[in-house]
Ligand SMILES: Nc1ncnc2c1ncn2[C@@H]1O[C@H](COP(=O)(O)OP(=O)(O)OP(=O)(O)O)[C@@H](O)[C@H]1O
């Protein structure tokens with residue numbers, strides 16, 4: 035399904051081959067993802083499914099929207115889809131029904147996307163870590179891990195804690211420790227993504243240029 039071309043060279047971005055996870059190829063841009071390398075086909079239908087994963091605050095929604103505008107692939111945000119279906123915020127769902135119930139809703143909503151054809155989906159921070167979701171996403175499309183450092187995440191999440199139930203009310207020291215521990219715990223799952231994009235090397239301008247070149 036996927037192969038690495040000779041042009042796939044880059045200092046900051048790596049791709050994990052979906053069929054041979056031990057093979058790591060350097061890519062010249064995140065948008066090699068958008069090339070024919072990641073077109074999936076069944077029964078003569080061609081479709082592109084991109085699942086963006088990463089820790090809370092890594093920029094999945096931010097980059098997913100920009101990528102969608104530039105590529106014209108429709109953008110969806112899994113948290114927002116759950117909120118629409120349930121008619122309440124993620125915080126309210128956690129408060130009223132608990133995390134376990136939320137994880138089930140999340141897996142069920144994700145499964146809806148396995149049947150859609152062309153999209154970019156920004157997942158929740160914990161999505162890959164529950165209900166075998168990581169394996170399923172790798173099976174049904176291309177998975178893209180936005181890899182951020184603890185320092186980047188603390189900086190971004192500092193101002194947005196209250197909309198994220200897992201970190202609401204934490205002071206900055208506790209937040210940094212929580213992020214560090216949780217990231218550590220989740221890293222082995224995130225690393226199963228086909229593409230790893232370190233967010234500190236991503237900028238709007240080069241992102242869009244890359245799309246124009248590869249889209
Ligand atoms: N490269 C960037 N430049 C400027 N702001 C950014 C960048 N990446 C993310 N942000 C900002 O950081 C905050 C967190 O990003 P975002 O909401 O996209 O994260 P997320 O991965 O979708 O988080 P969650 O899993 O909680 O939904 C947002 O305010 C977003 O606008």
Ligand SMILES: O=C(O)C1=C[C@@H](O)[C@@H](O)[C@H](O)C1
Nearest residue numbers: 090113124158159160198199
């Ligand atoms: O990291 C997590 O577990 C979460 C991230 C958010 O996107 C939401 O899905 C929810 O707040 C849980």
Ligand SMILES: [Mg+2]
Nearest residue numbers: 094095111156
């Ligand atoms: Mg988001």
